[in-house]
Amino acid sequence: MVQMIISAPGEQPLPAVAWNYEEVKAEVEASLAQYKDRAYTPETICGAKADRAALNKLADVLAAKRREVKAQYLAPYENFERQCKEVEGMIAAASKAIDAQVKEFEGVEKERKRGTIIEIYQSIAGELVAMVPPAAVWNPKWLNKTYSIDAIRMELEATVQRIHESMETIRQSCGQDAPACLDVYLNDGLSLSAAIRKHQQLEHIRQQEAARPxxxxxxxxxxxxxxxETPVAPPAATENAAEATPPIELYMDxxxxxxxxxxxxxxxxxxxxxxxxxxxxxxxxxx
Incomplete structure (x- = not known):
């Protein structure tokens, strides 16, 4: 790579702007002295406007000269900046092309690792895969290069064991609600607490129904x-009924x-x- 050499201004500081600063400052101070503590009256307010216009004009002259000198000093830098950005753009384009290949390679590696992890999970989980697909236990960090396959295998073994234990707990603890609670467990983030809460809710409903006629x-x-069938409204009772008719036992298949x-x-x-x-x-x- 060619070494970048700055020949001007190099390490030497830019020359200072030489102008009659002290002279202009003294003259402005003398001119401004006449306005100090001046109080305007309704009769002299027109003169105040003229004074204000004269001061603003003086400030404009100084500002215009300042911008002119600034442009002279910045012109060399702006040309240098434009040239640097052109070369930087060339480098960025080359780096972007390489980056695309790097990301493509990394993507292929991640997909290969993803397939390996799924195969490991299927071999550990066995028939459980039909109820708990890989996505239900997936950890995005597994695709990081720093995450070893051995560590992932240990995590999967622990996860599968935990799932089996949780499902057995549901079967043993939830009684007739076990199928419904298992459904909650498998479809609600493998949460054992959610499955137990479902059992408690159903038990509470049954208790309320048993207590209510x-x-x-x-x-x-x-x-x-x-x-x-379509529900049929019972016939209205007649006021002149002599006595209550005993219920007729009906049946249906x-x-x-x-x-x-x-x-x-x-x-x-x-x-x-x-x-x-x-x-x-x-x-x-x-x-």
Whole structure:
């Protein structure tokens, strides 16, 4: 690389601007003395405006000369600055081209490492991968060069063990709510506390329902939800009814489709708690 040599001004400071500073300053001070402590009256206010205009004109003359000298001093630097920026741009363009290749290479390396990590997780997790995909346990820092594969493997082993332990805790602690709580655990950031809270909420709801009597219309609504029937309003009672008609025991057949035994257990519990008789319907082949 060619060494940059500054021949002018080099290490020597720029020459000072030589002008009759003391003379101009003394003359201005003498001129300004006449305005000191001057008080203007309504009759002399026009003279005040003339004085102000004269002072502003003097200041403008000085400012114009200052800008002229500044431009003379800056002209060499501005040309030097423009030339430096041109060369800097050439260097930046070359560096950008190299940077693009570096980033492309680093991207390929990260994708290769990502694939290795996923393979490690799949080998450790086994069937758990279907419920907990790699994205659910992913740590972005794993792609850093300083993060070794051995360290990542240890973290994945600990994570998989924790997930298995948490799922077993849910199965053992949440009873009939285990399927719902497992669903919360797997879809809410693998939070065991969230799954336990779900169980507590469902338990609280059941306690409230057990303490509250079930109205007949609620049973009708539940039956209609199961069968898809349209609820029918009960006939209005007649004022001239001689006596209450004893209730007629009715029955209906319907089929329940379910994918989890817990759903059938919940239905059976509801029927028992609300004193609804039920029994198995003889099997007939569905047409």
């Amino acid at each position: 079930v109205a007949p219309e609620q049973l009708v609504g539940f039956r209609c939800q199961l069968t898809g 319907f089929r329940v489709y379910y994918t989890r035994k817990a759903v059938l257990d919940s239905l059976k519990k509801f029927l028992v708690e609300n004193h609804i008789k039920f029994g198995r319907v003889p099997y007939t082949q569905e047409k």
